[in-house]
Amino acid sequence: MGVQRIDTRLLKQLSEQSQDLNSDAMRLTHGSLVGMDRTVSRDDIRALQTAASLENLAVSVYRTAAGLPFIKHGNRTVAAFIATTITQHSAHARAFNAAAMNAGGVAQTAVNPKYAAVVKQALPGIKGPADVVALAVTLEDAATQTYVKNTGEVRDVQLRKLFASVAPVEAQHRATLLAVQALLGAGRPELVAIPTDVSKLPAAAGSVAFPQAFYPSKNASPVTEGAVK
Amino acid sequence: MSTRRQDEDLHISEHDLLRLTADMEEAHQATLPAMQAGTEELVEEVRTADVRRRGFLVGIGAAAAAFALTARSGEAPAYAAESSPVAKPSPYTGDLKVVALAVALENQAVMAYGAALKAAKAGRLGTVPPAVATFAVTAMNQHAAHAKAWNAVLTGAGRPAIKGVPLTNQAATLKALGKVTSVTGVARLALSLEEQAAQTYSFATTHVTSPAGIKTAATIAPVEAQHAAILHFVLGEYPVQDTFLPLDKAAKPTLLTV
Numbered sequence: 001m002g003v004q005r006i007d008t009r010l011l012k013q014l015s016e017q018s019q020d021l022n023s024d025a026m027r028l029t030h031g032s033l034v035g036m037d038r039t040v041s042r043d044d045i046r047a048l049q050t051a052a053s054l055e056n057l058a059v060s061v062y063r064t065a066a067g068l069p070f071i072k073h074g075n076r077t078v079a080a081f082i083a084t085t086i087t088q089h090s091a092h093a094r095a096f097n098a099a100a101m102n103a104g105g106v107a108q109t110a111v112n113p114k115y116a117a118v119v120k121q122a123l124p125g126i127k128g129p130a131d132v133v134a135l136a137v138t139l140e141d142a143a144t145q146t147y148v149k150n151t152g153e154v155r156d157v158q159l160r161k162l163f164a165s166v167a168p169v170e171a172q173h174r175a176t177l178l179a180v181q182a183l184l185g186a187g188r189p190e191l192v193a194i195p196t197d198v199s200k201l202p203a204a205a206g207s208v209a210f211p212q213a214f215y216p217s218k219n220a221s222p223v224t225e226g227a228v229k
Numbered sequence: 230m231s232t233r234r235q236d237e238d239l240h241i242s243e244h245d246l247l248r249l250t251a252d253m254e255e256a257h258q259a260t261l262p263a264m265q266a267g268t269e270e271l272v273e274e275v276r277t278a279d280v281r282r283r284g285f286l287v288g289i290g291a292a293a294a295a296f297a298l299t300a301r302s303g304e305a306p307a308y309a310a311e312s313s314p315v316a317k318p319s320p321y322t323g324d325l326k327v328v329a330l331a332v333a334l335e336n337q338a339v340m341a342y343g344a345a346l347k348a349a350k351a352g353r354l355g356t357v358p359p360a361v362a363t364f365a366v367t368a369m370n371q372h373a374a375h376a377k378a379w380n381a382v383l384t385g386a387g388r389p390a391i392k393g394v395p396l397t398n399q400a401a402t403l404k405a406l407g408k409v410t411s412v413t414g415v416a417r418l419a420l421s422l423e424e425q426a427a428q429t430y431s432f433a434t435t436h437v438t439s440p441a442g443i444k445t446a447a448t449i450a451p452v453e454a455q456h457a458a459i460l461h462f463v464l465g466e467y468p469v470q471d472t473f474l475p476l477d478k479a480a481k482p483t484l485l486t487v
Contacts, residue, residue, distance in 0.1 A: 088472045095473070104307040144451055152444035157435050164434040164447060165473040168427055171451030172458040179459065179468075195465030198412070201359045206363030210455040213371035214378075216446040 042156045045105035046227035048096045051163070052144045053112035053151065054225025055093035060111055061119055062086045062138060065132045073075045077193050078129055078180065083172055092166050105228070112226040115142055133177050140174035140176060142221060149220035167215075175209035182208045270441035319390045319487060324437045328382050329483050331446075332391035332431060335376035337402060338422050340394055342369035344406050345415045354412050361412055361463060368419070368456050372426075375449055382442075395486040413464065419459040421478075427453035428479035450474070 065071050066082050096106035115138075122135050145166035151210045156158050182205050191201060321329035349357040349365075380390040402418075409415050430450035434443050441474045450475075458468035 021241035024274060084467070084469070089467065090474045148447045148451060151434050151447035152440065160443070161435045164431045164450065165475075167447065168431065168451045168454030168474045170473060171455050175455035175458045176462070176468045179462065194462070194467060196462065197462055198361065199356070201358060203359035203363045206365075206459070207359035209459050210367070210371065210452055213374040213452060214445075215451040217448065218301035218463075 030112055032085050040159065042102035042158045043223050044156055044159055045100050046098065046223040047105050047150045047154055048100035048103070048159065048162075049105065049108035050112070050221050050223055050226035051098040051143075051166075052093050052108035053110060054102065054115065054139070054146060054221065055089045055096060056109065057111035057115050057119065058089040058136075058139050058143065059093065061135065062089065065136070068126075068132070074190045075189055076194050078133075080143035080194075081176065081180075084088055084111055088169065088173075092169075093167070095162060099159060101161075103156075108226060108228050110226075112142075112221065112229075114221065114225055117137060123141060129189075130181065133181045133184065136172055137181065138176045140170050140177060142219065144170040144174060144215060145217045145220040147216050150223075152217075171215060178211075179205060233347050239245050247457060255391075281371050281374075285452075319485075321383070321485070321487065324442050325383065325386060325388060326441050326482050326485065328442065329391055329487065330429070330480060330482055332376050332383065332432070333394055333396050333485060334378045334422075334426050334480055335372045335379065336391065337394045337396060337399060338372040338419075338426060339369055339376065341402065341406060341419060341422055341433075342372070345409075345419070348406075348409070348415075353410065354415060355410075357412055360435050361416070362385050363465070364456075365415075365419075368423075371452060371456075376450075378445065382445075388445075391487070396480075396484050397486055398484060416460050416463050420457055421458040422466065423453050423460060424478050425480050427451075427457060428474060428476050430478040 062082050062085055066079065066086065069078055071082065098187060101107055118138065119135065122131075126132060126135065144167055147148075147163045149168065151163040152158055152168060154163060180192050182202070183189065186202050186205075188200070188202070191205075319326070345354070346365050346369070347361070349362065376391075382424050384390050393487050394402075402422075405418055409418060430446040430453065433446040434450070437443055437446065454474065461468045461470060
């Protein structure tokens, strides 16, 4: 029954996107490593490992979400978003780990302990798509704030470039999720679609996705939070 | 579910959404003090750099000044290469050139959204969905806040604030705006400006030398990217197009005409 619900065109599209994204990741990772300062500080390596830990957790949570019946058999746009976002976070994790290893560190394959606890606490309360979206908003915000802060603090310019290229993407994930959250909250799940009926979007849906003019970083994860011990 | 019930749901939800927007506006205001601290730090850095530069430049001609400043830092070769000797030297050199470019881009966005809202009011864009109008007003206000913050850096460093849009592409942008007759057209134009801004800030994080400047650019790039994501959604496109923000649409400092 579940197999019959799979849209093969969507799968094909996602598969193509996945290949494109993987190429992007490889290109960017290579770009980050070329010319990277060999004397990267220990804190820079820790920052990379903590970033990888956040990405690993995001991948794990989205993968779990993708298997939930109300996601797998629910809104196709939400399911497609989750599938694409898994690919994007996986690429980020690879890029951060590759940079960490190139700098003489080790890859972080574990999930971020602080936010893993947040996820564990939230799991029993997840009953529908809105709960998944709320949890994902938290994780995307944590990642964005962390990378915004890291952009300003890492010493190596290539690492700065890497963080600066990922932070806006996580912010876009969050923006999309906030818009979806608003539409689900408004009882308009049918508008969570691409393309959507723009004329029917609630007025406030035009602003909920970017609540701050300057992205904060006060809740950024410290570099040691997800570092390899 | 009956139509009436749906209407009630929508009414209540709209109220909730507006409340949520108000909460978020508070959150936005809460970020301003931190931003102000950042710009003050940047102004101080620029002042210090100016003092050092003046000492360094004693006996050196003004035409060589911009090159010397940038070459000393060794971290902004792109701008050094693009600074050409002109009859009247630009007051914006080194990091300040990037700051001036940022203000000009922000002013351009404010101008574009303002013109679009004006055109919408005049009925030149057809029926404008409420969400699109809200988007335009909110994004315009955020761009104005960005411009204000960057201008504070310029004036704090003793340079004139950038009031208009001193960019070589401004005439083309105005022309494009004048031709737009639909919401889709405006959204497409706005998207190009948002993507340019996001990428310019991302580029700036590795091409300015001031730590406070890097931090400030890092806090703005994600917001411009969020604007772009929602515009993609409005245009019927996937909101998160890239896994890593590219730089191919970043504005070059040569775009600046002052």
